[in-house]
Amino acid sequence: MRAVTIDNNQITVQERSNPTLLANQILVKVKAAGLNGADLLQMRGLYPPPKGYNPLIPGLEFSGEVVEIGSHVVDSFEIGDRVMSIVSGEAQAEMVRVEASHAIKIPSFFTFEMAGGFSEAYFTAYDALFNRGKVTLGTNALVTGASGGVGLSAINLLHKAGAQITATTRHKNHLEYLHSIGADFALTPDDDIKVKDLGPYDIVLELVGGNNFEQHITKLNTGGVYIAIGVSAGAKFTLNVLELMNRRAFITGSTLRSRSIIEKANLANTIKTNVLPILDANSVKIDKVFPLRDARNAYEYFENGGKLGKVILKID
Numbered sequence: 194m195r196a197v198t199i200d201n202n203q204i205t206v207q208e209r210s211n212p213t214l215l216a217n218q219i220l221v222k223v224k225a226a227g228l229n230g231a232d233l234l235q236m237r238g239l240y241p242p243p244k245g246y247n248p249l250i251p252g253l254e255f256s257g258e259v260v261e262i263g264s265h266v267v268d269s270f271e272i273g274d275r276v277m278s279i280v281s282g283e284a285q286a287e288m289v290r291v292e293a294s295h296a297i298k299i300p301s302f303f304t305f306e307m308a309g310g311f312s313e314a315y316f317t318a319y320d321a322l323f324n325r326g327k328v329t330l331g332t333n334a335l336v337t338g339a340s341g342g343v344g345l346s347a348i349n350l351l352h353k354a355g356a357q358i359t360a361t362t363r364h365k366n367h368l369e370y371l372h373s374i375g376a377d378f379a380l381t382p383d384d385d386i387k388v389k390d391l392g393p394y395d396i397v398l399e400l401v402g403g404n405n406f407e408q409h410i411t412k413l414n415t416g417g418v419y420i421a422i423g424v425s426a427g428a429k430f431t432l433n434v435l436e437l438m439n440r441r442a443f444i445t446g447s448t449l450r451s452r453s454i455i456e457k458a459n460l461a462n463t464i465k466t467n468v469l470p471i472l473d474a475n476s477v478k479i480d481k482v483f484p485l486r487d488a489r490n491a492y493e494y495f496e497n498g499g500k501l502g503k504v505i506l507k508i509d
Contacts, residue, residue, distance in 0.1 A: 196286030197488045197506070199236050199249045204489040209250065212283065212290040219270055219293050220261035221278075225309025225482075226285045227254045227342065228495045228504045230425060231450065235282075236492065242282035243451055252284025253450065255291075256299060256308030257508075266293040275299040277308040279316050279457065281450050285488065285506055294458035297465050300472070307477040310503030314342035314477075316449055316460055318350055318398075319468055321420045325445045326396040330355040335388060335409065338400035338423060339376070340367045342503045345478050347398055348375050353471050359391045367501050370478075388412060398422060406430035413442045421446035478502030484509075 198207040214220045232251040234240035241248045256277040259270050270276065270293060278296040283289055299308045322328045328351065336347050339360035351358050352375025360376040362368065371379035378391055393414035399405055402424035410419050410432070417440060437444070449457070480500040483491035485508045495504045 194287035195485060195508075196250050196283070197252065197485070199251065202237055204236060204492045206486055206488050209247075209286065211288050214261055214263055214290050216263045216265035217292055217294070218263045218290045219259050219266060219276070219296060220288060220290050221255065221257040221276060221296075222260045223255045223257040223284065223287055223289050223508045224305035225256045225508060226252050226506045227310035227313060228285075228491060228506065229253050229313050229342070230423065232285075233492070233496055246282035248282070250283040250286055252280070252282060252286065252289070254279050254309065254311070254313040255284040255289055256303075256305045256311070257289070260288075263293065269293050270296065270298075275305070275308070277303075277312050278461070279312045279449060285485075285508075287485075287508055292454055292458065294454070295461045297461055297469070300469055302474040303477070306479055306482055306505050306507060307474075309505050309507075310342060310479060311477050313449070314346040314503065315350075315468060316464060317343050317422060317447070318346040319464060320449065320460060321398060321422055321447050322347060322350055322354075322396065325420050325447055326398070326418045328354050328356055328396065332356040332395045333392070333414070334358050334396040334398065335392070335394045335412065336360045336376075336398045336400065337405055337409065338362065338425070339371055339379070340364055340501050341400065341423075342478075343422060344398075344400050345371075345374065345502055346476075349472075349476055350468070351375065356396075359388065359394070361388060364499060364501070370501060374475075374478075393417065396420065401425060402430075403427035404430075407432075410442070410444070411436055413440050416441050416443075418443045418445060480504055482507050 368379040392412040400423035480502040
């Protein structure tokens, strides 16, 4: 099979062996796979996958068709089913294996490209907001770096949950779209109205990191939750513990890649039950689609920033 392959910290497309199916897994012919910040880190040797996954083949989410079913998978899927899922690696290839309990049948209103960019974004956003942040009706939420896949998914979910949403982005041309999907306030760092003017916040979903950590922790409401998901601008900061104490606030974070099979299965089931029924054909925003052979260009485009939504590799 052809697969995106990391070669001396560069992206290539090479012939690799097909994955070997285990009893609780399904084998999927991949149609589309999303790019994520974790793929860039893996390319640089900074974020290796868990044991059992080839560190040279990136990819955390995909969509495709079932072509083989493991011997212990009973009544879940049939050959030809359209499915999407998160995986811990190797998704950017013509074939991928996935635990059957993690795979979700693609809704009829999703194209393969949309489904290929769904799982990592929505699994991450839902887990952060509802499992960690305990979003409720009327929650006042700040989403930083909102132009990416997780940020847009978070806005969509928060809007449907009845939250008040402030979304930030560096890109002025993205503001109208952020408003259109449910952000009550969409800001750039240059706007006259500032993040501090719209707080305090019950939840801060941090997708950028860097200086935001120190700035936005001080914007939390009493009992608020600061959820760290992204660190593209830096992973370290100085914490004034008195700020935390005075606000009786919480700091938490989340990654999906290293979670257990059972944890991911539970999250997949929650997504099927609670999220898919409230979505529609506009729920996944695609910025650009690249064919597999142009994977290096796709990575360069992703790395340059400025995207609105998901960058997708189409695999056919």
